[in-house]
Amino acid sequence: MQKITCLLIFMAFNWSNAQDYRFGKVSEEELQEVSNPTDPEANATILYLSQKTYYDFTQSDGFVQITEVYQRIKIYNKDGFDWATEEIKLSDNGSKRETVSGLNAVTYTLVNGKIEETKLRKDGIFEEHNNKYWKTEKFTMPNIKEGCVIEFEYRVTSPYISIDDMNLQYTIPIKELDISVRIPEYFNFNKYVNPRATYIPKVNESTVSRTEEVRSKSRESNSTGFGNTVKTNFSSDKFNFKEYKTEIKLSNVPALKSENFVSNLNTYRTKLIWEYAFYKSPSGQITDYASNWDEVTKTIYDNSDFGSQLTQTNYFEDDIDALITGVTDDSQKLNLIYNFVKSKVKWNDYLGYTADSGVKKAYKEGVGNVGDINLMLTAMLRYAKINANPMLISTRSNDIPLFPATGAFNYVVAAVEVLNDVIILDATDKFxxxxxLPVRAINWQGRIIRKAGSSTWFDLLPKDIVQENVSLLATINGDLSIDGKVRSQLTSFAAKNFRSEYQNFNAEEQLMAVEKDKGEIEVSNYEISDMEALNKPITYNYDYHLESGIEQIGDKLFLTPMLFFAPNENPFKQDKREYPVDFIYSFNDRYQVIMTIPDGYEVESMPSNSVVQFQGDAGEFKYIAKASGKSLQFLISINLNKSFILPGEYDNFKQFYQLMTEKQAEKVVLKKI
Structure with missing residues (x-):
């Protein structure tokens, strides 16, 4: 009896201390929490996340997908305020629309020891139409303050059977997560946990029974001596079936932490990915929905907002004829048409491989989405007898597709197939x-769809070595200031990035950007060449006066030959790397330094010559120093041929970068004579 009493007391104690995750039951303890116990650096924490997806049955529509979402989030500081806005992406395709209902949202704050509630009002709810297929419903919580707790719930009704990917990890920690999916046996899915994720959850599967009722009515007419009578008969039939149930219950899910040189963190997010494989009718007949890439590309090509856009030419024929008349070289034609489209139609910032406005309307109005612009470009190139085809791409934000599906792509570019190579063109970016290409479009592989119906993959990894050549002249003055000149030349992606960054800068803003993080420097005579000549490298020059480049100790001077170009620290500090290092492209940076030392000084010591390699020719760093009288010459080159470094290679790569960083920081020592 005593043991039973103790057990009851223990259970009561735990029940009283268990967290109540019913809506509206926010506790003072949650509001008083100042940081996450397991992740003190987190700006916010998802205290509880519940998502339930199931298929409701209605007489009129049959099975309808329902998703119920409930979240409770603790916001610790102002950097966590972004979590007070929720975005719900909804299909808005004609009669097949997804809808949101049952939205209920409250912000809780603690004021003088009392919990105060502020409910979401209509003016905090917004709707944004992305294109004719998609819209986003947003809401922003009211009265957001440091330390507040927010909670919201809503229900999404969808006419579609397919299930969206389910995120199980976010960039803030999750204390409790509860995912439940129930699928009638007629709808069969393949499901995967993202194979690139480092946090792998336990997935529980079971089968449950379910019964639904189908009601029907019929009318019968009977003749009597007094006329016809109509009788309505009601009947109902029950049908039993199985449901496949998937459950994921997790505690203390770690935050998805960002690392240097990871272009899309979502690639490594823990999520459950669903592929609708086949439908099995009650009679056992199977309809396959799992596909292959050729079938996917055919489906996309047959879409009137894709394939038929490539056959429309009448709206541009006169302009293109005038543009290329007398031009016989295909390369020249290509560049003329490419630059014409970039100047004619501006991108409206919307993605998509299908045309939104339609190529004809986009051409007339001078604005369109990715599909409008690049399908138009492809059509024009074909009109000019150039072997151009659309290439489907999944952008970095859309992740790398794991299985064939039309939703695996969200972007399109023009691909011109030439002998043993492909030239890829994207007219959405001015530079x-x-x-x-824009970095957003450089993601794994693209799929070329040819006129004849065939399709093939093409590697999007940039093949050219991106170069930055810097010439640095430095003269040390008697007062130990330094005067000099800088000349820099940038090619390929480096040139494009420079043009994109500086395009809207005025002269003063350009000078401020150059002087940033260079110490006590004054820049003058700053000039940029070929800003608009996209087929040429960018070249810029400036004069500088530097006050803080030398350290004097007694009768000795210490200075770093690379001056303000020397890196301050190794960007790779972590002991362990979770995700690959992605530089996007290979590069070769080369610095030539010529330094003149002042009268009355001579060289006591200089950095020694050095060569450091990473995995043979995958990376190489060279440092060559030479003294000739009053002139010191240095040649420093960083050549990285491998732009994607796996976590297993990280230790060696970190060491390579550390040796390189330390070498560039070494000093010349001058002594007074």
């Missing part, structure tokens, strides 16, 4: 050039 893009052939094979130099």
């Amino acid at each position: 893009a050039t052939p094979n130099v």
Whole structure:
């Protein structure tokens, strides 16, 4: 009896201390929490996340997908305020629309020891139409303050059977997560936990029974001596079936932590990915939905907002004829048409491989989405007898597709197939050039769809070595200030990035950007060449006066030959790397330094010559120093041929970068004579 009493007391104690995750049951303890116990650096924490997906049955529509979402989030500081906005992406395709209902949202704050509630009002709810297929419903919580707790719930009704990917990890920690999916046996899915994730959850599967009722009515007419009578008969039939149930219950899910040189953290997020494989009718007949890439590309090509856009030419024929009349070289034609489209139609910032406005309307109005612009470009190139085809791409934000599906792509570019190579063109970016795409579009592989119906993959990894050549002249004055000149030349992606960054800068802003993080420097005579000549490298020059480049100790001077170009620290500090290092492209940085020392001084010591390699020719760093009288010459080159470094290679790569960083920081020592 005593043991039973103790057990009851223990259970009561735990029940009283268990967290109540019913809506509206926010506790003072949650509001008083100042940081996450397991992740003190987190700006916010998802205290509880519940998502339930199931298929409701209605007489009129059959099975309808329902997703119920409930979240409770603790916001610790102002950097966590972004978590007070929720975005719900909804299909808005004609009659097949997804809808949100049952939205209920409250912000809780603790004021003088009392919990105060502020409910979401209509003016905090917004709707944004992305294109004719998608819209986003947003809401921003009211009265957001440091230390507040927010909670919201809503329900999404979808006419579609397919299930969206389910995120199980976010960039803030999750204390409790509860995912439940129930699928009638007629709808069969393949499901995967993202194989690139480092946090792998336990997935529980089971089968449950379910019964639904189908009601029907019929009418019968009977003749009597007094006329016809109509009788309505009601009947109902029950049908039993199985449901496949998937459950994931997790505690203390770690935050998805960002690392240097990871372009898309979502690639490594823990998530459950669903592929609708086949439908099995009650009679056993199977309809396959799992596909292959050829079938996917055919489906996309047959879409009137894709394939038929490539056959429309009448709206541009006169302009293109005038543009290329007398031009016989295909390369010249290509560049003329490419630059014409970039200047004619501006990108409206919307993605998509299908045309939104339609190529004809986009051409007339001078604005369109990715599909409008690049399908138009492909059509024009074909009109000019150039072998151009659309290439489907999944952008970095859309992740790398794991299985064939039309949703695996969200972008399209033009691909011109030439002998043993492909030239890729994207006219949505003013500063893009052939094979130099916006970074958003450089993701794994693209799929070329040819006129004849065949399709093939093409590697999007940039093949050219991106170069930055810097010439640095430095003269040390008697007062130990330094005067000099800088000349720099940038090619390929480096040139494109420079043009994109500086395009809207005025002269003063340009000088401020150059002087940033260079110490006590004054820049003058700053000039940029070929800013608009996209087929040429960018070149810029400036004069400088530097006050803080030398350290004097007694009768000795200490200075770093690379001056303000020397890195301050190794960007790779972590002991362990979770995700690959992605530089996007290979590069070769080369610095030539010529330094003149002042009268009355001579060289006591200089950095020694050095060569450091990473995995043979995958990376190489060279440092060559030479003294000739009053002139010191240095040649420093960083050549990285491998732009994607796996976590297993990280230790060696970190060491390579550390040796390189330390070498560039070594000093010349001058002594007074």
